[in-house]
Amino acid sequence: MTKDNQIKLPTYLEVPLIEKDSMAGNGPFKASKEIQQSLGFPGEKVDNWQQVAIDKMAETKSKYRSVQVFLDACVKCGACTDKCHYYLGTADPKNMPVARQDLFRSVYRRHFTFAGKYFPRLVGAKDLDEDMLDDWYNYFHQCSQCRRCAVYCPYGIDTAEISMAAREVMNVIGVGQKYPNQILGKVQKIGNNLGMPEPALKDTLEDLEDEIKDETGVDVKLPLDVKDSEVLMVTPSADFFAEPHIDGLIGYAKVFHESGVSWTLSSYASEAANFGMFIGNYDIMRQGALRIRKAAIDLNVRRVIVGECGHAWRVAYSFWNTLTGIGSGGSDDYSLRLQKQLDSNYPQPQHMIEFTYDLIQKNKLSFEKSKNDHRIVTFHDSCNVARGSNMGDIKNGQFILPREVIKAACNNFVEMPKNTIKSSTFCCGGGGGLLTDDLIKLRVKGAKPRMHALKKTEQESGVNTLAAICAICKSQFSKVLPNYDFDPYMIVSVHQLVSEAIVLSESSDTEV
Amino acid sequence: MSLTSIFFTFFIYISSLIFIVGVSYKLVQYWNTPAPLKIPIAPASLNTSGVFLRYLREIFLFSSLYKSNKWTWLFGWSFHFALILLFFRHLPYFWPGEVPLILYKTEVFKYSSYLLFFGLVGLLSRRLFVDRVRYISSPSDYLMLLVLIFITSTGMLMTFGNNHPNMLLVTNFASGLITFNWSELPKEMIFMAHIFPVFCLIAIFPISKLLHAPGIFFSPTYNQVDNARKKRHISDWALDKEQGSKIDIENNNEKK
Numbered sequence: 001m002t003k004d005n006q007i008k009l010p011t012y013l014e015v016p017l018i019e020k021d022s023m024a025g026n027g028p029f030k031a032s033k034e035i036q037q038s039l040g041f042p043g044e045k046v047d048n049w050q051q052v053a054i055d056k057m058a059e060t061k062s063k064y065r066s067v068q069v070f071l072d073a074c075v076k077c078g079a080c081t082d083k084c085h086y087y088l089g090t091a092d093p094k095n096m097p098v099a100r101q102d103l104f105r106s107v108y109r110r111h112f113t114f115a116g117k118y119f120p121r122l123v124g125a126k127d128l129d130e131d132m133l134d135d136w137y138n139y140f141h142q143c144s145q146c147r148r149c150a151v152y153c154p155y156g157i158d159t160a161e162i163s164m165a166a167r168e169v170m171n172v173i174g175v176g177q178k179y180p181n182q183i184l185g186k187v188q189k190i191g192n193n194l195g196m197p198e199p200a201l202k203d204t205l206e207d208l209e210d211e212i213k214d215e216t217g218v219d220v221k222l223p224l225d226v227k228d229s230e231v232l233m234v235t236p237s238a239d240f241f242a243e244p245h246i247d248g249l250i251g252y253a254k255v256f257h258e259s260g261v262s263w264t265l266s267s268y269a270s271e272a273a274n275f276g277m278f279i280g281n282y283d284i285m286r287q288g289a290l291r292i293r294k295a296a297i298d299l300n301v302r303r304v305i306v307g308e309c310g311h312a313w314r315v316a317y318s319f320w321n322t323l324t325g326i327g328s329g330g331s332d333d334y335s336l337r338l339q340k341q342l343d344s345n346y347p348q349p350q351h352m353i354e355f356t357y358d359l360i361q362k363n364k365l366s367f368e369k370s371k372n373d374h375r376i377v378t379f380h381d382s383c384n385v386a387r388g389s390n391m392g393d394i395k396n397g398q399f400i401l402p403r404e405v406i407k408a409a410c411n412n413f414v415e416m417p418k419n420t421i422k423s424s425t426f427c428c429g430g431g432g433g434l435l436t437d438d439l440i441k442l443r444v445k446g447a448k449p450r451m452h453a454l455k456k457t458e459q460e461s462g463v464n465t466l467a468a469i470c471a472i473c474k475s476q477f478s479k480v481l482p483n484y485d486f487d488p489y490m491i492v493s494v495h496q497l498v499s500e501a502i503v504l505s506e507s508s509d510t511e512v
Numbered sequence: 513m514s515l516t517s518i519f520f521t522f523f524i525y526i527s528s529l530i531f532i533v534g535v536s537y538k539l540v541q542y543w544n545t546p547a548p549l550k551i552p553i554a555p556a557s558l559n560t561s562g563v564f565l566r567y568l569r570e571i572f573l574f575s576s577l578y579k580s581n582k583w584t585w586l587f588g589w590s591f592h593f594a595l596i597l598l599f600f601r602h603l604p605y606f607w608p609g610e611v612p613l614i615l616y617k618t619e620v621f622k623y624s625s626y627l628l629f630f631g632l633v634g635l636l637s638r639r640l641f642v643d644r645v646r647y648i649s650s651p652s653d654y655l656m657l658l659v660l661i662f663i664t665s666t667g668m669l670m671t672f673g674n675n676h677p678n679m680l681l682v683t684n685f686a687s688g689l690i691t692f693n694w695s696e697l698p699k700e701m702i703f704m705a706h707i708f709p710v711f712c713l714i715a716i717f718p719i720s721k722l723l724h725a726p727g728i729f730f731s732p733t734y735n736q737v738d739n740a741r742k743k744r745h746i747s748d749w750a751l752d753k754e755q756g757s758k759i760d761i762e763n764n765n766e767k768k
Contacts, residue, residue, distance in 0.1 A: 018643050063749055065545040066732050072538070073727030076653050077588060078638065078645035079580035093647045102648065114719045115652070123720075124650035150553045152580035154570065154588075155724055156733035158553060282548065282750065297764045318550045318740045322750070330744035332754065347741045387554040390738055395558060423554035 007444070007483055013452050015082040016091035023092035027138040028438045031176035038185045039284060042174035049173040050128050054111050056169045061108070066161040071108045073155045074098060080149040080159075085426045086142050089445035094139045097149035097159040103135050104166050133175070140166040141177055142442055144434055145278065146383035146427035160432070164280025167433075171279055179436035180275040187288055192237035192271035198224075201267055204240050212250060218504045220257045222249070223264045228300050231256070231263035233352075234272040234292055234316075235307025236471035245474050248308050248493025254502050255356050255495070258365055263305075269295035272312035273471065277319075278433035285315065286323045293324040293334070302342060304349040308493055310382035310470030311431065316349045317389040347393060353469060354391050356498060357401045360408045367501040372410040375465040377497065378457055379403055379413070380450065380477075381425035382470035396422070402469055402494055409501040414461040420453035428468075430476030443476060444483050451484040458486075466491045517685075517697040520704070524689060527715035534718025535726060542730040546747035556738035563737055570734065584638060591631030597621040598628065598667075605686040625668050632661045652720070659709045666706040677703040 033043035046052055061068040080097040082088065087095040094100060102124065109116030109125035116125030126132060145160035170176065186195035196204075205222040212220045223229065233256075239249040256263045269291040276285025296304050304326055306316045321327025325335030326348050342348045359365045379402060391397040399422045407413050420426050429446030457463045466481075468474055468491060477491040513521075557563045569575040574592075578585045601621040604611045636657045639649045669675050677698035684695040697704070716722070729735065736745075 015644075018647055062545060063548065063747075065542060065547040065730060066551060068545050069542055069727050069730045069732075073721070073724040073731070075721045075724050076645075076648050076650070077577070077584055078642065078648060079577055079584055081644035081648065083580070093644065096644060096648065098648050115716075119652075121651065122655070123652045147553060150733055152576055154574055154577040154580075155728045156553055156576070156731040158551065158733050161551065283753075294764055321740050321744050322549055322746050325744065327741045327744060329742060330746075332751075335744060349741070388551070390556065390558070393558065393741075395562075396555065398554075 007448065007451075013088065013449060015088065018093040018096075019091040020093060023086075023090045023095060023138075023142060023442065025138055026134070027141045027177075028434070028436060029178040030137075031178045031181040035178065035181045035185055036171070036174060036176050038188075039171075039176075039181055039281075041171045041176055041181075045174045049133075049175075052173050053128055053133075053169050054107075056172045057108065057165075058112070060165045060168060061112075064161065064165065066158065067165050070101070070155075070157045070161060071105050074101065074105065074157055075155075077154065079152050079154060080157075083149050083152050084143075084159075085146070085148070085429060085449045086144070086442065086446045089429070089448035090142075090442070092142075094135065095142055097153075097157075100139055100143055101157070101159055101162045103132065103139060104162050107132065133170075136166055136170060137175060140170070141434065141439070142446075143432060144383070144427045144430065144446070145432035147387040148383065148424070148427065151387060151423050163432075164277070166280075167278070168280035171281065176279070177433060179438075180278045180433040184275050184279075184284060184288075187271050187275070187291075191266075191268050191291060192240075193273055193275070194237045194241065196237060196240065196270065198267035201240060201265075201270055205265070208246070208250060208253070212253065216504055218257070218506060220250075220253050220504070222253050223262075225267050225299065226262070226264040227298075229262045229264040230301065231261055231303045231305050232269075232292075232296050232299055232301040233263050233265050233305050233307065234269055234295075234312075234349075235265070235352075236273045236309035236312055237271050238273075238471040238475060239307055240270075242471070242475060243478065244489070244492050244496060245308075245471055247496035247499060248474075249495075251493060251495025251497075251499030251502075252307060252352055254499050254504060255352075255359065255365065257504065258502065259355075259359055264299060264301070266292075266295035266299060268298070272306050272309045272316065274312060274315040275433060277311060277315055285319070289315065289320055289323040289326075292320075293326060293338070296326065297337070297341065300341065303346055304342070305352055305355055306349050307352050308469040308471065308495060310384040310472060312471075313351055313469075314384040314388035317351070320349055351391050351401075352495065353401050353405055356405050356495070357392065360405065365408075366503040367409050367498075368503055369409060369411050369501055371501045372497055373412070375410060375497070376412040376414060376461060376463045377406055377410050377465040377467055378416050378454070378463045379406055379421075379494075380416075380428065380466055380468045380473060381421055382468055382473050383425060383427045383431055385469060386423055386425045399423075402467075405494055406467055406497055409497045414457060414463055416453040416457045420449065426450040426453065428470070428473040428476040429480065431470075431472050435472050435476055440479075444480050447476065447480045447484070451480070451486070454486065455484065464490055465497075467494050467497060468492075469494050513694065513696060516699075516704070517694075520697050520707070521689065521694050523708075524711050527711040530715045531717050538718055538723060539726055542726070546749060547732040547736070548747035548750050550736055550738070550740040550745050551732050552736040552738045553733035556736075558738050560737055563735060566734060567729075570728065583634070587631045587634030587638065589631075590627045591635065594624040594628035594631060597624040605683050606690055608687045608691045622671050625664055625671065629661070629664050629668065632657055632664060636661070656713075656720075659713065663706060663709050663713075666702050670700075670702055670706065675700070675702055 037043045106126040107128045115123045140163045143163040150158035183193045238245045274288040391401040426449040429443045481488045574589050600618045604615045677700040681698040688695045
């Protein structure tokens with residue numbers, strides 16, 4: 001099997017020696033004037049960009065304790081230097097988490113600290129000039145905000161926070177990245193990242209219903225905009241059209257069918273992914289989340305459930321209560337209204353995995369596990385689920401629940417090496433706004449540590465199926481698996497495994 | 513009092529003042545800077561006691577560093593552990609009046625200076641010989657280690673090399689600083705060479721990476737409880753923003 005970009009994997013994961021500037025370049029495509037302006041950013045680089053950038057840095061560090069503390073606290077111990085998948089895959093020293101932060105920190109020191117103002121060379125302080133800005137643009141778009149470095153940092157310094165801050169500063173001076181910003185425009189106008197309008201979504205869902213009917217003979221519904229449903233399902237829009245994502249969506253539908261719980265998708269809030277997080281903009285992230293709040297209230301649902309999407313789940317689990325009041329404990333008008341409307345017997349929002357897991361615990365789903373016997377399955381912990389969220393409100397639930405769901409549907413489950421799973425999981429290489437073809441080289445190289453772990457597991461236990469619960473992971477793996485001599489179709493949704501093994505009953509008249 | 517004694521007395525007071533004012537300023541700054549979003553990092557704690565235990569593990573055992581790199585952990589932990597023991601070892605000098613008996617027992621801690629030296633040399637070697645760590649090191653990172661090695665060496669030379677300055681003078685000088693009852697400094701060069709860089713480091717504490725010590729307590733990834741769904745976490749500036757927008761709750765609209 002010969003392919004372009006084929007990468008031979010060593011027998012153990014090596015920490016490469018640094019190769020300076022091996023990933024130097026111009027970075028991903030820049031956003032056009034129209035895209036930038038639609039988000040309220042300047043259309044092109046402003047004249048006094050240095051001053052604007054420094055002012056924005058000052059504002060950001062005064063609004064985010066993380067940024068202020070992380071800029072001060074790093075001692076350059078080097079613990080993080082070999083933890084980033086992009087460093088391991090590219091050997092470019094600026095992809096070491098601390099060196100990436102230092103692009104931002106050196107400017108902070110120069111402009112905001114005594115030592116940097118008077119002894120810049122001594123403490124590595126640098127001016128924000130054209131070269132530095134180019135480095136910012138290039139290397140802050142080689143960070144997938146996966147937070148693996150933060151797990152290993154003795155002070156919990158999270159490079160994601162710094163890269164979000166840097167992207168925010170760049171947007172404010174008019175230097176934005178095309179991929180996330182264009183998508184954010186679509187969400188704000190139409191409601192999902194694809195820009196898929198309501199009629200197209202409706203057609204897609206009807207086609208899927210037909211497909212399930214043909215295959216199983218059972219009327220499994222995928223309802224859209226049905227008022228007074230029990231559950232509002234918010235899922236990444238990739239689930240509506242992309243492979244293998246769509247088979248996961250079919251899985252959700254089958255689980256809902258079996259549960260007897262009425263559910264609906266919303267055409268107004270047809271996107272769980274929130275790219276506002278990638279660019280570090282609180283307001284844009286909030287606007288995305290508010291669409292979901294509005295849909296939940298307009299459709300008068302009792303529960304909000306989120307589909308398989310890593311960053312979406314981090315935003316939903318960790319940020320929605322802050323941004324929108326979906327959750328408990330808030331005392332403002334909206335929070336109170338939501339608390340009255342939403343069912344307090346369940347955490348709000350919930351992950352689809354939590355929903356399915358609960359049904360499995362209550363013996364409400366039956367599986368014909370042998371349907372998955374041709375598979376030897378391993379699970380890729382998606383970075384933002386693993387390190388930025390929880391499931392089931394039990395310690396490490398985000399690791400336990402998906403595995404339990406897989407094991408309920410499959411007989412053959414194996415783990416990848418210990419230092420590459422759970423809180424130590426490697427990013428797929430395409431997260432954080434990097435899932436774009438203009439960054440394909442980076443994406444292939446960044447996947448190397450994960451591919452290495454997978455290769456090892458393949459050799460040891462013959463694994464042939466890689467399950468994930470993130471739309472980005474699924475798209476990224478489909479694309480890069482062949483580069484490492486794997487079958488691109490080995491990546492599946494966890495709910496695809498559920499879908500293939502679940503035993504459907506004729507009608508959904510049980511319960512409620 | 514000799515000029516040298518006057519200089520050192522002033523110098524020590526000024527650097528201590530910079531330390532106190534500077535660190536207080538940073539503490540107030542960190543305290544007043546909001547953390548608008550819940551960003552605890554795995555393994556996140558689901559309750560306050562979990563957070564407390566996490567800090568105990570991080571501060572006393574350097575558990576994240578242990579997970580990360582055994583060599584850096586060994587050198588870093590040895591250095592910090594020895595530093596604490598030696599802090600207590602030096603306390604009797606500064607103790608005004610009669611020194612409690614227990615503090616005399618810290619005499620034995622003098623041997624931890626070997627551990628201190630070992631840790632520092634190890635950390636310096638990593639900076640010199642590991643290409644990744646060399647890449648991220650600034651001159652100040654080396655300088656700080658060299659200064660600490662110098663302080664350790666002079667201390668060890670005095671303690672183990674029969675270069676003891678007059679202990680009575682040391683005690684009178686040090687405790688005199690506390691009681692504002694100033695007295696002469698011992699004249700030995702090695703003693704001055706030992707204490708001068710110590711108070712240089714104390715002075716630069718609030719403007720250098722030494723801020724990692726207070727910083728760790730303010731790190732939101734460590735100090736936040738992972739309970740975002742159960743409790744609404746919101747910063748003042750975000751709340752102001754919400755209240756600034758017009759909420760029409762009946763029609764479910766929020767407009768700027």
